[in-house]
Amino acid sequence: xxxxxxxxxxxxxxxxxxxxxxxxxxxxxxxxxxxxxxxxxxxxxxxxxxxxxxxxxxxxxxxxxxxxxxxxxxxxxxxxxxxxxxxxxxxxxxxxxxxxxxxxxxxxxxxxxxxxxxxxxxxxxxxxxxxxxxxxxxxxxxxxxxxxxxxxxxxxxxxxxxxxxxxxxxxxxxxxxxxxxxxxxxxxxxxxxxxxxxxxxxxxxxxxxxxxxxxxxxxxxxxxxxxxxxxxxxxxxxxxxxxxxxxxxxxxxxxxxxxxxxxxxxxxxxxxxxxxxxx
Amino acid sequence: xxxxxxxxxxxxxxxxxxxxxxxxxxxxxxxxxxxxxxxxxxxxxxxxxxxxxxxxxxxxxxxxxxxxxxxxxxxxxxxxxxxxxxxxxxxxxxxxxxxxxxxxxxxxxxxxxxxxxxxxxxxxxxxxxxxxxxxxxxxxxxxxxxxxxxxx
Numbered sequence: 001x002x003x004x005x006x007x008x009x010x011x012x013x014x015x016x017x018x019x020x021x022x023x024x025x026x027x028x029x030x031x032x033x034x035x036x037x038x039x040x041x042x043x044x045x046x047x048x049x050x051x052x053x054x055x056x057x058x059x060x061x062x063x064x065x066x067x068x069x070x071x072x073x074x075x076x077x078x079x080x081x082x083x084x085x086x087x088x089x090x091x092x093x094x095x096x097x098x099x100x101x102x103x104x105x106x107x108x109x110x111x112x113x114x115x116x117x118x119x120x121x122x123x124x125x126x127x128x129x130x131x132x133x134x135x136x137x138x139x140x141x142x143x144x145x146x147x148x149x150x151x152x153x154x155x156x157x158x159x160x161x162x163x164x165x166x167x168x169x170x171x172x173x174x175x176x177x178x179x180x181x182x183x184x185x186x187x188x189x190x191x192x193x194x195x196x197x198x199x200x201x202x203x204x205x206x207x208x209x210x211x212x213x214x215x216x217x218x219x220x221x222x223x224x225x226x227x228x229x230x231x232x233x234x235x236x237x238x239x240x241x242x243x244x245x246x247x248x249x250x251x252x253x254x255x256x257x258x259x260x261x262x263x264x265x266x267x268x269x270x271x272x273x274x275x276x277x278x279x
Numbered sequence: 280x281x282x283x284x285x286x287x288x289x290x291x292x293x294x295x296x297x298x299x300x301x302x303x304x305x306x307x308x309x310x311x312x313x314x315x316x317x318x319x320x321x322x323x324x325x326x327x328x329x330x331x332x333x334x335x336x337x338x339x340x341x342x343x344x345x346x347x348x349x350x351x352x353x354x355x356x357x358x359x360x361x362x363x364x365x366x367x368x369x370x371x372x373x374x375x376x377x378x379x380x381x382x383x384x385x386x387x388x389x390x391x392x393x394x395x396x397x398x399x400x401x402x403x404x405x406x407x408x409x410x411x412x413x414x415x416x417x418x419x420x421x422x423x424x425x426x427x428x429x430x431x
Binding site for chain 1: 297301325406
């Protein structure tokens with residue numbers, strides 16, 4: 001028999017999780033519940049976060065940094081007008097997650113905590129240079145997204161810790177998310193997230209990540225450096241795409257062979273960069 | 280086990296669940312509301328969808344204990360007993376039903392769309408149906424039914 005708790009505060013939720021190592025937090029349930037239905041996992045108790053209002057909300061501060069509460073759903077993020085310039089990568093990625101029913105239930109905090117490298121948030125948050133805010137009974141800490149997503153279904157979260165928020169810094173220019181999947185709404189075969197600023201014909205800022213191509217999202221400083229201080233034309237996009245794709249290590253799965261993913265990735269990177277650079 | 284009281288089709292229903300009991304199991308096994316179908320049981324096929332607070336929701340992925348204080352609508356509550364909604368009638372008229380397994384969830388997905396957007400275009404209709412798999416109809420007649428309700 002699986003227990004059920006619905007605390008009203010973050011402190012209560014953390015205390016419940018600390019008291020029982022086999023209890024699991026849930027909000028949207030779009031990942032944990034299928035795992036239970038398929039008998040892959042059976043927690044001792046469910047700690048519902050759906051009455052913890054501290055985990056809600058999407059808001060920008062005066063400097064333009066956006067704090068996304070962990071319970072923000074993909075649908076709320078897709079419809080949010082809080083994101084400016086390059087931060088628009090975030091609602092654009094949210095709109096491409098699964099289908100209306102999943103978007104209305106699933107949360108960004110839950111997706112991060114699960115850490116599936118084929119999901120849309122890990123790659124988008126790495127490209128955005130976002131940070132993950134984590135709470136435990138001992139306090140809070142911030143971990144950069146690129147350090148948070150470590151391996152397939154493995155993150156920087158320690159037992160008893162909860163994702164409480166995602167922090168997105170101000171970003172210049174434009175932000176774009178492109179995902180290639182064979183079936184509408186499926187996980188990505190490969191995906192690319194980019195933030196690009198072009199001013200007077202010259203690329204001034206570039207952050208780009210590839211997703212679903214290995215155990216964690218891939219970024220490459222050389223690829224980003226190769227884009228900056230010159231026009232972002234076809235040749236520049238192709239050059240950066242080859243540099244970034246070289247760091248990919250996709251696995252063969254139902255969505256395509258490793259060789260296929262490796263082959264289509266540079267084209268998707270280049271197309272995303274060029275789309276992002278367009279005024 | 281514990282008792283929870285759910286608001287289903289406007290009525291309060293008290294059911295007995297544990298923390299892992301899904302809304303789908305409660306609907307089908309305790310309340311005999313069999314319109315929501317158990318297809319894949321992991322959120323992919325869409326056949327179990329109901330409306331929770333007006334939004335399409337996978338009842339196989341919703342924990343019943345977490346659904347107190349939310350308004351749940353199943354296909355059994357989509358129209359008064361013995362009557363059809365305009366959308367249901369349009370689906371009959373366009374031949375949008377074959378085996379019928381996916382139909383209750385498709386009616387509810389389109390109801391949520393039409394409640395929010397009085398004149399959706401074809402792209403919006405197809406987007407609303409993105410999470411509902413139909414293996415019989417090829418979707419065209421279903422899309423036609425929704426557009427008929429929206430645009431006459």
